Amino acid sequence: MDFSESSEHTDLRAAVASIVSPFGGKYYAEHAKNREPCQEVWLALGEAGFVGVNIDEEYGGGGGGMLDLALVCEESAAQGVPLLLILVSAAISAEVIGEFGTDQQKSTWLPGLADGTSKVVFAITEPDAGSNTHRITTTATRDGDDWVLTGSKYYISGVDEADALLVVARTGRDEKGRSLMSLFIVPTEAPGLERTPINMDVMLPEKQFTLFFDDVRLGADSLVGAENKGFQQVFHGLNPERITGAALCIGIAKYALAQAARYASEREVWGVPIGTHQGLSHPLAQASMETELAALMMRKAAWLHDNGLPAGEASNTAKYAAAEAAVSAIDAAIQTHGGNGLTSEYGLLPYWGLARLLKIAPVSREMILNYIAQHSLGLPRSY
Template identity: 70%
Template sequence: MDFLDDDQHRELRAAVGAIAARFGGRYYAEHARAGEPCRELWATLGAAGFIGVNVPQEYGGGGGGLAELALVSEELAAQGTPLLLLLVSSAISVEVIAEFGSAEQRKRWLPGLADGTSTVVVAITEPDAGSNTHRIATTATRDGDGWMLRGTKHYISGVDEADALLVVARSGQSTAGRSLLSLFLVSTDAPGLVRTPLPMDVMLPEKQFDLHLDDVRVPAGALVGEEGAGFRQIFHGLNPERITGAALGVGLARYVLGQAASYAQDRQVWDRPIGAHQGVAHPLAKATIDTELAALMTQKAAWLHDRGLPAGEAANMAKYAAAEAALAAVDAAIQTHGGNGLSAEFGLLPYWGLARLLRIAPVNREMILNFVAQHSLGLPRSY
């Protein structure tokens, strides 16, 4: 194994970092406080070819894999400009459409997803389903030569930035009585689709929405892949979401640790830098160790996915480790700054909200522990 970036990855990291650095942490913090999307950064990255680094070349993308997309996600966060929209549009939607979409769907959506001029977000979560995808109540029923969608989706990210939704709906029932799920591409301006912003106290550029699908009719060509195979298809995208989410967490941790180390070098109390005191240095050192360990598991998970190998275990472990590392890093960085850690001047608090969110989504830490207990240790299923 080679633990160093190859030349291509070094160049990619440098190019993404150079763009992100022009915007920087102040840009992100201002947009997070205002709840305004980072559209200028997104457009610049898209024009440079980095939003669609994992889109096949025949559709205008970079032809890379999840390893390259994770690197983009990490480096953006490491420059203080994490983008959650990458997790849903570039990770889930690109991976699902490229793998399971029809020729028409790939031709329609992948070029825009490649250059960032189009975004597709995912509508899976529901008020009464949560982590239990089998309890999805949104239905898709045959309606002539098309489909009729009815139901409610909850906590859907970036609807205001999206051109379409990848909607997960119940389209039938198996012989064992379990719901059969199917995926549909639905335009965000479809008649009958009503979006309601969800008020959030956390500071993020991305907004959250409730969606109500009131007799939303879509054509037959909106069905993605095979009818009733949506559970398998969506999980082909959820592992990439967890891996890019882990990469974002790693980059976020690296950014705030860099800020904290710089502050601890410059800030002097009792005639020496505060970083000389172990009470300040050790939490930062421990967070750095945890961050590097999470980075290794993230690289492994992306490597497995790109080779078509089972990546669920590694993806879950990477997301867990990165979320814990990011939250510990932000907390240590804020503590290092003392009262300045809560000031707008130093801009750390928006990153605490994002790091705290990573413990919950995508997939909360308790469900990851359930997964590892059952699948890695062979313990009885607890839920």
């Protein structure tokens, strides 16, 4: 086992930090409060080749793996600008299109995903299905050479920033009556596609949407991969989503802890820095250890994925541990700041909102516990 970081990854971190740090926490907090995308950071990272670091060089990407993308995700968050859409555009959509897309689909979509000028977001969840993907009711039916898409999706991130959606739809049933799924690339301006923003109290730059597909007509070239194999294909993107989700949480935690440590070292009460007191230093130290433990599991999950090995258990564990660590870190950081932790000046609340969201999405902690109970411990399926 080699736990040292390669010189290439050290350089990658430094390069990402040099791009993102000039924007920093105040930039993110302002954009989160105003519900405005952090497009300037996305484009700057894209121009440098980091948003598409996991995409094949043939299409303008960096030719790297999931660990490279996870480090980009982690470091940008650690510099104060977490980019939620990396999880869906770079980790899911780029991975799925790169693995299962036709040559035309790859040449059409991957270059823009690689340089940051385009985003493709992921649409799977539905109002009545939740985590039960088998209950998806959005259907795609054949009409000659075309497909007609009908149904709705719920809690779809970043539709207003994207050029297209990667949609999971039911295209048939097997001999036992279970749904068969397929994947489709759907332009966000397709006739018949309507979107309604979901009003969110949490402060995020990325908006959430409900989507309605009213007989959206798609050409035959919109199908990604094999018909009725979408459920299997989408799992190629779900582990990367969990890995980058973990990386995002780890970066958020590192940012919050850095802010808290600085404040605790400078703020004096009764003549000494407040960090002198164990009541404040110990929660920060504990959160730091939890973050490092999650980071180890995230790297293991990314390594397994990059080497073509089963990564489901590690990816889910990493996402669970990192989300828990991020919420603990930000809560400790807010407590360290006292009343200042709730002010706009210090800008911590937007990070708490994102970390708290990531305990629910893209997969809830409860569903991860179900997965580990069944697949790791061999317990009976509970759902």
